Amino acid sequence: MTVIDANRMHEIETRYPEYFHRSFRQRFGGLMILIATLLYSLYAVWFFDLPKLFTEAHWERVGIYLSQWVSYDVQPEFRIEDDGSIDIRYPRFSPLGDNPHPDWLVNNPDGSITVSISGTSRSVTVSKSETIVTAHGVSVPVDVSSGAPKVVGPVPGWMTVYDDNVLADLGFAGNVSISVDRVKIRKRFIGWANFIFDTQSSFFDKPVGEVVSLIVSGPRIKPDQSNLSLAFDDIWNNSEWQHGDVWTKLFQTIVMAFLGTLLGSLTAFPLAFLAARNITPNRLLNQILKRFFDFLRSVDMLIWALFLTRAFGPGPLAGSGAIFLAETGTLGKLYSEGLENIDNKPREGIKSTGAQTVLVHRYGIMPQIVPVFVSQTLYQWESNVRGATIIGAVGAGGIGLKLWEAMRTNANWENVAYMVILILIVVFIFDTASNALRHRLMGTKAH
Template sequence: MTGIDANCMHEIEARYPEYFHRSFRQRFGGLMIVIATLLYGLYAVWFFDLPKLFAEAHWERVGIYLSQWVSYDVQPEFRIQDDGSIAVRYPRFSPLGDNPHPDWVVDNPDGSITVAVSAAARVVTISKSETIVTADGVSVPIDVSSGAPKVVGPVPAWMTVYDDNVLADLGFAGDVSISVDRVNIRKRFLGWANFVFDTQSSFFDKPVGEVISLIVSGPRIKPDQSNLSLAFDDIWNNSEWQHGDVWTKLFQTIVMAFLGTLLGALAAFPLAFMAARNITPNRLLNQILKRFFDFLRSVDMLIWALFLTRAFGPGPLAGSGAIFLTETGTLGKLYSEGLENIDNKPREGIQSTGAQTVLVHRYGIMPQIVPVIVSQTLYQWESNVRGATIIGAVGAGGIGLKLWEAMRTNANWENVAYMVILILIVVFLFDAASNALRHRLMGSRTH
């Protein structure tokens, strides 16, 4: 092989100087970006004091909230009477109904009561003078015959002793609070209680087969109403899950997103033609409209919703108006930029024939800009379904307000999960519909 002499080297260097005489930025630019990113990360850690934040975070609440999304609890109270008997009471709106007799509460012949908190050998036995909590193969007696409950023997790690009560944490199964005159038990169940029929329904606590039989061919429960209509009314007006109100608010959210996006697109379309420099050769008008678009979209949709709820009061009108104002600015900017990037040759060709301005726009501009308009409008419509949920939380109507009300109680997390799942389903469906419409209108298919 013949080597490369000095003349050849100089010739190659002269021909490809970008490879042999690289600037400092070209040689060390990538390294500098990595170093700058690391330094910024360290700065963020210091600025937000992340170590302290993570150390003081209540991580245990994450598991509690997640468990409450997929479960419900029943809280019976066992009161020890003066005569030694034990009275069982349930909350007024217990998931078990007005007069519950669950099989996990057993009356013993000696007058005591045994409560199976979970199937994994977590049992509580309540008597006049003593309560025994059994968990993890260990039975712990608590003496309640004196002025304060007293644990007999060593105190396990899952039990905490206070001045006037003893708390036993049984994990996901629930917990037990023991005082001298009463025992409060919280027993947790997987699932959503009374999701179909609430405790006031005529179909409550009936097996599925019996409900179907009553609806199909059973005698009328109410003489003036069919069983099918009664079942639908009971589901729609379920007092615990409020299906009718939730679905109505969900439909409001969809309408808000559609109406706001549609009105925004209709307003932005003609304004974009006046804002595009190559369509309307008036620099002052171009700049005024572009700054107007910047103003509308720089004010967040949530802020517009706050303004409009003060002006028109809470409700979907304020939500639709907030989406309309934001989308007028966003779509106006996108449409005008799309118009400024079109190929002027088809437009000039049609103009040379002496065609009217409307025909020039129709045949010289619209075929080029339609894909941009369709794509961006459908994407914004899909995005606004999510946005309408957020602005609903500040009073702009829709399911967002309902979701915020459920979260504020800090107790109805299963209702929160229900609404979140509905929102996710709607977003997925709108995403699929948006993609299908986009491909169909633009004449393309994605495989």
């Protein structure tokens, strides 16, 4: 066991004062950060009233919206006429077309109609005097022969009785609304209805094999147009999914992001040389340009889009202009900081040979900054593809506006899902391509 005397101990303390004479910040800094984080979290919970927010939120709507992203419904209505007959009606623009004859609807010999909601476990039988709803292992008759619908027997938990109608909730499969003179059924299906051909198409409701046969070798449906051209027109001009308009708007979004980023980089590049202190030794000009960059990027791209849509009207021009202004500020700051951090030795060496300023910049600066500048520009371009979608929602054109219009109806969530998936695919492609280019320029391997 080694014994350290007082002199040796004093010598060690003198040599390593950071371990023996630590400041208050060093001793309690970590604890203070932890306490500050905890206090801020408690403040945020109080300020945003998170308990009330979570208790009053409509969490059930999340499941409804998600189900509507991947499904569609058919809504037949059964009207009980005065003579006891049942008239079947479908909404206008029904996914089944103008003359539907679904196999899940059966006309019984006694004049009643049975609708299979989900196989045999959930069904509805409509007659002139009563409607029988079968679900969850029980059949519940609803008498409609009197002035108001009346449930015969005990009312199950999945059925709600109102003054003039009875609502049966059958879960994801759909629901049934029963009144005295009509029964409305909502039957839900997994998938996207009429995604390829709409109800007005000549190929609507035909099997895949028959469609392929018609396109490849079948007789012309329209004498003046080939079946292949007709099929493409029907897909492109699908009235329900609007593929042509969606893809056109998506291309507009990509062009907006590319054009705005390109113009912003071309404008920021020369300005950055004037803003860099080590390139242009003019303090006043440096500060003016740097504050100009701060101003352009401090105003969010969305705000620029709002200004420009008021000036030029809605459309991709306003979107491209908003990206251009925001990117001029962002790239100008990045470029100027990159120039201020270059190694001055190559530049000074070329300058000592008596070369002109242009040649000094070309051979002393450009080789150092080009990979970094291109990498930063590619990243901003990739980011602006996402940003262009958001600013489109305020009228700046592109797919963002179409996405917002679909969301506002609160009924076309499958169209919203379609456009969101397209946006994700485009962002993924641009992200992958941008990463590959950046790593190649920087001489590193992509992971």
